[in-house]
Amino acid sequence: MHSKAFAPGVMAGRLDPVDLAAGFGDLHPALGDHEAMVAADRCYFCHDAPCITACPTDIDIPLFIRQIATGTPDAAAKTILSQNILGGMCARVCPTETLCEQACVREAAEGKPVEIGRLQRYATDGLMASGVHPFSRAALTGKTVAVVGAGPAGLACAHRLAMFGHDVVLFDARPKPGGLNEYGIAAYKSTDEFAAREVDWLLQIGGIRLETGTALGRDITLQELRAEYDAVFLGIGLGGVNALKVPGADKDGVLDAVDFISDLRQASDLGALPVGRDVVVIGGGMTAVDAAVQARLLGAANVTMVYRRGRDRMNASRFEQDLAASKGVRIITNASPIAVHGNGAVREVEFEYTDDGLAPTGERFRIAADQVFKAIGQVLEGDALPELDGRKIAVSAEGRTSVVGVWAGGDCAAGGDDLTVTAVAQGRDAAMNIHIALMGATAAVTA
Structure with missing residues (x-):
């Protein structure tokens, strides 16, 4: 793992393999054929569809859903992939709840949008599984x-x-x-x-x-x-990763969240990954949520995510915030780190509450920590x-x-x-x- 020496209390194997496998299972399981047809049937196939405008890659969403509904999912996949060749991954990681699904007419009318992301995954996964690549090269240009x-x-x-x-x-x-x-x-x-x-x-x-x-x-x-x-x-x-410019930031156990996530993604045995008992994640974006949730899933007893602004200013979507909370992550807002305490290794992180303009209020508190992940932006x-x-x-x-x-x-x-x-x-x-x-x-x- 990317780190200096581990702080006391940081250890591997906190959970048994069954619990690890359950925790790290697919967040949004793939739709079956019948489920996909039912989900596609909810689409109004809007002529001037707001979901298309909300998609950064301009996928013709009503068209691909209609193609699924009419039993031609491979055609749906080509519709998606012609605009977004990484449509399979985007179906998994896009914050659809703030993009296409938020714009869905069903969301406005009923509070329950068409499951665009899962339908996109259904189509693209099916085509990829077939081994077919739907595009071919034009005549060679010599460039x-x-x-x-x-x-x-x-x-x-x-x-x-x-x-x-x-x-x-x-x-x-x-x-x-x-x-x-x-x-x-x-x-x-x-x-x-x-x-x-x-x-x-x-x-x-x-x-x-x-x-x-x-x-x-x-x-x-x-x-x-x-x-x-x-x-x-x-x-x-x-x-690069932004530096945590507070006293004690160089103590053992203070790590970059991106390195933790990278090590976890490349690990062949999740049970061999060391994680603290008391974990603090500094930041309010997707990386912070990913680090915090996965620390919990590895068996950390207490995980706290601390962000300097209010919840409405967090880069992580409301869905991601709720996901973290559902996994037992405590979220503290309007607080900035001012020091990392410990004798060689981190033992506590000290914070100060801030107002909406990030001005310190003078009210301070400490959180016990044997592992700290910085998720304060990359450069x-x-x-x-x-x-x-x-x-x-x-x-x-x-x-x-x-x-x-x-x-x-x-x-x-x-x-x-x-x-x-x-x-x-x-x-x-x-x-x-x-x-x-x-x-x-x-x-x-x-x-």
Whole structure:
């Protein structure tokens, strides 16, 4: 595990294998054939469907649900995947409760939306299980594109470029492709190595060569890529983690939540993962919830998530907040850490309550902790990158950066909302613009 020495009280094997397996089972089990037909029958098939507008990848949701309802789920899958090639993963991890399902007319009328996410999974899982890849490459163009980062944005960009007939080399710093889908989401959201299987399926398009263990800045430079390839797409994500700038933050047992989640996702034996008895998670986003819930599922007795603002300001959706609470996670809001206490290893974290403007109130409290996970945001890492907009790469609406021939998308690019589905949309749209830039007047015909 990514860590220094473990704090006293941190241990593996808190739960037996049966309890571990139950806790880390599929959060939203797949629909059966009959369940899917019943769920699809609830759709009004709106002509001007608000769910489409709410989807960052503009999937024609009423069309794919109608295709399921009429017994053609493979056609439904192609409708989904033509807009979102990672539709299977997005069906699992998208906050549908704040996107398409929140916009559903059934939600407004009855408080119970059509189960769009589970229907999307039903269609895409079925097609993937068949082994069929529904897309083929156009005539080869002779153009080559470097895509740096094999996360959602990079994968979507590479696949669309390959469809257009370009040859793509897909670089990633980690041993496995997939980015956050492989390393950064809760294990109960993506079971049975789905992220890896989806990448393997995506690569069936052909024309994409994968180079793992290759990092921008360490093994390759942007200057070298520009010289060797006709275009470059950067989907490098956010590799750094914000520092916890309080006294004692360097004590043993104070860890990055993203590393904890990554270790858990890659573990072959969950029972071998050490977890504290008293765990504190600092942050209020999806990463914080994923870390807090999984600490509980590993057997932590007390897990507390502390966020500096109110619940209505948390980046984690209400569904995620309720999920955490249902698993026994205590959520404290309007409180900021001011010190980590302990003799070498963490024993307590001290907080101070804040008002709505984040001003300290003077009221302080301590929480016992033998393990602390920081989930306070990630930052862009790298030198000689294109011009930044704040702390991310500045991009146009088409994904163009300040450097000629270089595009960017996903979490590393400014203007996004750090969602898998948004990253897919940005990678796809950048590929369209790269294709136009490379092919000129002929691109409109093939695009």
